[in-house]
Amino acid sequence: MKKIILYLLFLPFTVHSQSYTFTKSESIYTQLPIIERIVLSPDIAWENITKNADLGFDMNVFSVRTNYLSINFNTAQFLARMDSFTVAFSMAAFPNTNIIDKNFNKQNNPQKNAASTVSYFVTGETGNRIFKLEYNNVKFGTSEDKDSLFYQLWYNEIDQSIEMHFGPSNVSTTKEVLSAPGNTLPGFDCGIMLFDNKNQKIIEQLTLDGSIDNPKLILNKNGYLDNFPTNGTIYRFVRSTTGINSILQQEKQINFVYPNPVAQNITIINPFIDAQARVQIIDITGRIVQQTQFSNESTNIDLSTLENGLYFVRLNTKEQTQTMRIIKQQ
Helix, strand or coil: CCCCCCCCCCCCEEEECCCEEEEEEECCCCCCCCCCCEECCCCECCCCCEEEEEEEEEEEECCEEEEEEEEECCCCEEEEECCCEEEEEEEEECCCCCEEECCCCCCCCCCCECCCEEEEEEECCCCCCEEEEEEEEEEECCCCCCCEEEEEEEEECCCCCEEEEECCCECCCHHHHHCCCCCCCCCEEEEEEEEECCCCEEEEEEEEEECCCCCEEEECCCCEECCCCCCCEEEEEEECCCCHHHHHHHCCCCCCEECCCECCEEEEECCCCCCCEEEEEEECCCCEEEEEEECCCEEEEECCCCCCEEEEEEEECCCCEEEEEEEECC
């Protein structure tokens, strides 16, 4: 299965696909807090390990929803496995290689203590939480002993965006390492992918190609970066159907909220006839100011405490998402 990536930065450029918008920027790389993080890796030098990490909230990638990641150290991938689908994230990995502890050596006897850690941390309040997964001082199985990798995968609850943060890594040159046994492809594998488990095929794939400073987003084709991203680089993927920047463009014309404008109480009707629905009230900055769940055909929400202005009502069900803008005025 091919590997994939994601990253974030401020605003140098933006690339669009049918499912995601990609941006690149730079920011200071900060390691996870030692006290609060949850360590997945063992104390002994390690390789070939799979651990699950609880996101603490639902994530939606390519319209597939899950609440955990399966961290597969052997393939340098982050996986979200479901019965029918697998979502894979790859962060500038060498093709056909793995992630191992800096102290791991097949000839080690006895085993050494671990020099590398894989951990995660969830921060923020409900509706605005961020899941942060960190690879700290690891290396590729095919790279040199002097190499070290520092990077993080972030998942943002508020807009379902995915970010990849690169730290102060030391990676051997592409020419040196890609010529090593097993590495026959032209660069670093970076992107996200949706895989059909039953039919063993890729449904949708987004990869980055070309220069690490100005990568090109490729849809449903293999792409490779010409080098490993530098310290402070962030790649970010935002779902085109979510986020304030696209709400007005993506808004559908089904009216499921009334009255509108509203002074105090609104009624939400579930047009999808779903057993369980979640409603979010979002202000113009993208902040979720209220949210609730219901299983009936409709529910009422009190908006009397909100300031006057424009808001978005997002209705999420298992299969669909509907957004409608409303005006709060008294």
